Amino acid sequence: xxxxxxxxxxxxxxxxxxxxxxxxxxxxxxxxxxxxxxxxxxxxxxxxxxxxxxxxxxxxxxxxxxxxxxxxxxxxxxxxxxxxxxxxxxxxxxxxxxxxxxxxxxxxxxxxxxxxxxxxxxxxxxxxxxxxxxxxxxxxxxxxxxxxxxxxxxxxxxxxxxxxxxxxxxxxxxxxxxxxxxxxxxxxxxxxxxxxxxxxxxxxxxxxxxxxxxxxxxxxxxx
Amino acid sequence: xxxxxxxxxxxxxxxxxxxxxxxxxxxxxxxxxxxxxxxxxxxxxxxxxxxxxxxxxxxxxxxxxxxxxxxxxxxxxxxxxxxxxxxxxxxxxxxxxxxxxxxxxxxxxxxxxxxxx
Numbered sequence: 371x372x373x374x375x376x377x378x379x380x381x382x383x384x385x386x387x388x389x390x391x392x393x394x395x396x397x398x399x400x401x402x403x404x405x406x407x408x409x410x411x412x413x414x415x416x417x418x419x420x421x422x423x424x425x426x427x428x429x430x431x432x433x434x435x436x437x438x439x440x441x442x443x444x445x446x447x448x449x450x451x452x453x454x455x456x457x458x459x460x461x462x463x464x465x466x467x468x469x470x471x472x473x474x475x476x477x478x479x480x481x482x483x484x485x486x487x488x489x490x491x492x493x494x495x496x497x498x499x500x501x502x503x504x505x506x507x508x509x510x511x512x513x514x515x516x517x518x519x520x521x522x523x524x525x526x527x528x529x530x531x532x533x534x535x536x537x538x539x540x541x542x543x544x545x546x547x548x549x550x551x552x553x554x555x556x557x558x559x560x561x562x563x564x565x566x567x568x569x570x571x572x573x574x575x576x577x578x579x580x581x582x583x584x585x586x587x588x589x590x591x592x593x
Numbered sequence: 594x595x596x597x598x599x600x601x602x603x604x605x606x607x608x609x610x611x612x613x614x615x616x617x618x619x620x621x622x623x624x625x626x627x628x629x630x631x632x633x634x635x636x637x638x639x640x641x642x643x644x645x646x647x648x649x650x651x652x653x654x655x656x657x658x659x660x661x662x663x664x665x666x667x668x669x670x671x672x673x674x675x676x677x678x679x680x681x682x683x684x685x686x687x688x689x690x691x692x693x694x695x696x697x698x699x700x701x702x703x704x705x706x707x708x709x710x
Contacts, residue, residue: 409694410694410695424632427628427631427632428628430631431624431625431627431628432624432628434623434661434662434663435620435623435624438614438618438662438663439616439618441616443662443692443694443695444662444663445662445695445698446662446663446666446667446688446695446698448663448666448667448670449666449667449670449698452670475697476697476698476701477697477698477701478695478696478697480694554625554628557624573616574616575616
């Protein structure tokens, strides 16, 4: 049968392209990050489409750390928040319609990070639980307005702790300190997972050396 | 049970004290104390966060690390809120010194915190 090898070849190709769409390298996925090399990042308040009212402040309390650790200079969020609030721009929904170029001069921002929290679902089981967080991250150049980096994912974070001892201990520690379940470690984990795909910034040892690092690709978020 | 928990907490905090990120930054308990301020702004939560910021500065210096982005600036804001403009300006200058990328914003901030008093 002449068809058989063709079919075989066809399925091989499908398999190969299937793989290619799931992973890529940082250099292939986000070439503009390497040409523009943004350093100063303005983090604006998140847009919350989830049912968790706390999600935006959880995000805002936990983003400075991993973004700075990835090598960027995060413009002091508490300072920029005050300026934005004074301008009546405290809402993420309002901010998303403002061209990122507008933030270049007053803040000295190279890029603006927009985040939409799509989902924050808490599940409790008899012996534990998890939180599924869906979020879209979008970094836009304040020089050109172009998208430099984007990532969208749904991340299940186990809160019963069998997979990550550190997370469990952290949850217990905060529960003791505050008398309530605290989601700071969950938010921290989500930011950390998402930022794994971002090309490192100026202050990271591997800045401009990570083009060939393989990453898991996400759906490109709709603007 | 209580003893086990206490040990867990101790292990957690002692782990924290020496934890330095890949970019060579020390963050202490930053995210937690900041979240508490945002969740329940009160004298107690603000004091706890300000003390954490100061401890991050001290520990970073002890370990000869850069003070992480925004820490000096946040300390400056607390000084502004107390009406201590001189201390505030000093912190904003320190932020700018460590991170020249923040110069435009810090200049902007310095302008809006008048000297005097």
